[in-house]
Amino acid sequence: MAPINPAISHITPTTTLTYFLLLLLATTTTTTPILAITNLTALLSSFPDFSSFTSLITSIPSLTSDLSDRSALTLLVIPNSYLSSSLDLTRRLSPSALADLLRYHILLQYLSSSDLHQVPPSGALITTLFQTTGRASSNSGSVNITRNPVTNAITISSPSPFSSSNATVLSLIMTLPYNVSIISVNSLLVPYGFDLMASETRPTLGLNITKALLDGHSFLVAASLLSASGVVQEFEADEGGAGITLFVPTDSAFSDLSATAISLQSLPADKKADVLKFHVLHSYYPLGSLESIVNPVQPTLATEDMGAGSFTLNISRVNGSVAIDSGIVQASVTQTVFDQNPVVIFGVSKVLLPKEIFGRNPMLTSKPGNTDMGNAQPPVSALSPENSPKMLSSAPGVREEIKSGVGGLQWLSTLHLLCVVFVCNCI
Numbered sequence: 001m002a003p004i005n006p007a008i009s010h011i012t013p014t015t016t017l018t019y020f021l022l023l024l025l026a027t028t029t030t031t032t033p034i035l036a037i038t039n040l041t042a043l044l045s046s047f048p049d050f051s052s053f054t055s056l057i058t059s060i061p062s063l064t065s066d067l068s069d070r071s072a073l074t075l076l077v078i079p080n081s082y083l084s085s086s087l088d089l090t091r092r093l094s095p096s097a098l099a100d101l102l103r104y105h106i107l108l109q110y111l112s113s114s115d116l117h118q119v120p121p122s123g124a125l126i127t128t129l130f131q132t133t134g135r136a137s138s139n140s141g142s143v144n145i146t147r148n149p150v151t152n153a154i155t156i157s158s159p160s161p162f163s164s165s166n167a168t169v170l171s172l173i174m175t176l177p178y179n180v181s182i183i184s185v186n187s188l189l190v191p192y193g194f195d196l197m198a199s200e201t202r203p204t205l206g207l208n209i210t211k212a213l214l215d216g217h218s219f220l221v222a223a224s225l226l227s228a229s230g231v232v233q234e235f236e237a238d239e240g241g242a243g244i245t246l247f248v249p250t251d252s253a254f255s256d257l258s259a260t261a262i263s264l265q266s267l268p269a270d271k272k273a274d275v276l277k278f279h280v281l282h283s284y285y286p287l288g289s290l291e292s293i294v295n296p297v298q299p300t301l302a303t304e305d306m307g308a309g310s311f312t313l314n315i316s317r318v319n320g321s322v323a324i325d326s327g328i329v330q331a332s333v334t335q336t337v338f339d340q341n342p343v344v345i346f347g348v349s350k351v352l353l354p355k356e357i358f359g360r361n362p363m364l365t366s367k368p369g370n371t372d373m374g375n376a377q378p379p380v381s382a383l384s385p386e387n388s389p390k391m392l393s394s395a396p397g398v399r400e401e402i403k404s405g406v407g408g409l410q411w412l413s414t415l416h417l418l419c420v421v422f423v424c425n426c427i
Contacts, residue, residue: 040067040075043174043182050173050184052080056090060099062282062299063106064308066129069297072110073129074181076156077173078188086188096282103129104191107143110178116154116169119147125159130191132296134289140192156185160192207343209235213248216337218347221254229269231276234301243284243342244301247313247324249351250334257351262358264351271357277301278311278326278354284342290315290322290333302354311354324348327355 040063044054054077057063067073078086090098106129123146131141144159157166167185174182210227213219226232235244249257257264264272280301302311314325322333331350338345 049079050077052083053077057102060102061308062099062303065297065299065303065312072179074107074109074111074183076105076183076185079184082186100130100135104189111181112175113172119145121147121149136191137193158192163192165190212338212345218250219248221251222248226276229273229276231273235280245281245283245285246345247279247348248345250347253350274302279352284344286339286344287336291317310356326352328353328358
């Protein structure tokens with residue numbers, strides 16, 4: 001195999017300008033180039049040879065939220081000519097299964113041409129975005145990169161010795177050192193143990209969510225709201241595929257909310273539905289998975305309706321409890337109401353208020369004696385016929401705090417001037 005060509009093909013003024021702006025953002029600041037990482041489709045749009053793969057990524061808005069706190073990644077893309085034979089397969093997948101398949105093509109490490117050619121013959125194990133979901137068993141969410149010392153051919157495959165899925169690196173399409181690398185490969189990669197056919201045909205649990213909440217005795221208000229809004233039918237329809245995780249406020253949480261200036265009943269029906277969907281993750285996360293999360297931002301069912309990056313929850317562990325931050329309030333998981341794959345229902349101490357509807361600083365007052373997270377107790381499990389926690393992990397060093405410098409305004413002015421000059425020179 002000839003040395004990987006790091007040059008960017010299909011150079012046009014638009015491509016050049018896009019690359020210039022993203023590179024300028026990456027090299028002028030010490031922060032993560034969020035524009036580059038969360039706009040992979042914008043980078044790929046300049047390469048018509050990858051239009052089919054770009055369409056697949058565009059069809060999964062939640063990927064943008066998954067990448068919002070990543071500082072380095074390598075995207076594996078498949079040219080149209082190689083992907084055409086696999087398009088029928090991708091069309092049969094449910095949206096959640098397709099999302100996981102695409103996550104397997106996002107490596108949580110920046111790989112340059114020299115990095116690839118320095119891979120030892122024994123290989124290098126790289127974590128993918130799929131591994132962080134908790135749905136990958138063992139290290140099946142990783143890929144093994146190997147190099148043939150004779151031909152220099154570079155192969156990417158599942159680390160499992162029983163997997164038949166592998167791809168050969170064709171070329172290096174683009175790099176934004178040291179944050180984004182885009183590499184073309186000749187085949188779609190499938191994680192070992194990933195059941196392609198069951199994703200669409202998997203039978204649902206058939207759980208009556210309203211009845212489960214009524215049986216829990218402390219969730220009468222939530223059961224009434226879900227039933228009246230009609231969204232509970234949508235939740236039950238989503239039980240298949242990747243499953244669902246519901247965070248249901250207790251009756252006392254709604255009672256506390258009634259003492260504030262916030263009123264759910266005054267919201268239009270569509271906004272009320274968005275608030276309810278804001279309490280649901282489109283994946284099955286048992287308590288063990290939630291307890292293992294390291295400050296991730298999770299999209300909700302409302303995110304799928306309203307767009308990537310909106311209506312997200314921040315889930316972490318605080319004082320021995322699972323904390324859920326909506327951007328306005330921080331609630332704790334108080335109990336497991338129901339847990340049977342693919343559905344888990346948790347009771348939470350507060351109504352989760354999305355900032356997209358209620359703003360960042362709504363008038364909130366607490367009743368006397370209301371407990372805060374500092375006094376939160378570890379959740380109590382109940383009705384848990386299956387206890388199989390799945391670890392949500394992240395590659396070391398992939399999360400960084402975004403910091404702002406003193407010279408922010410001066411930097412923006414300089415960037416604006418450079419953009420104007422560059423555009424004028426391109427015309």
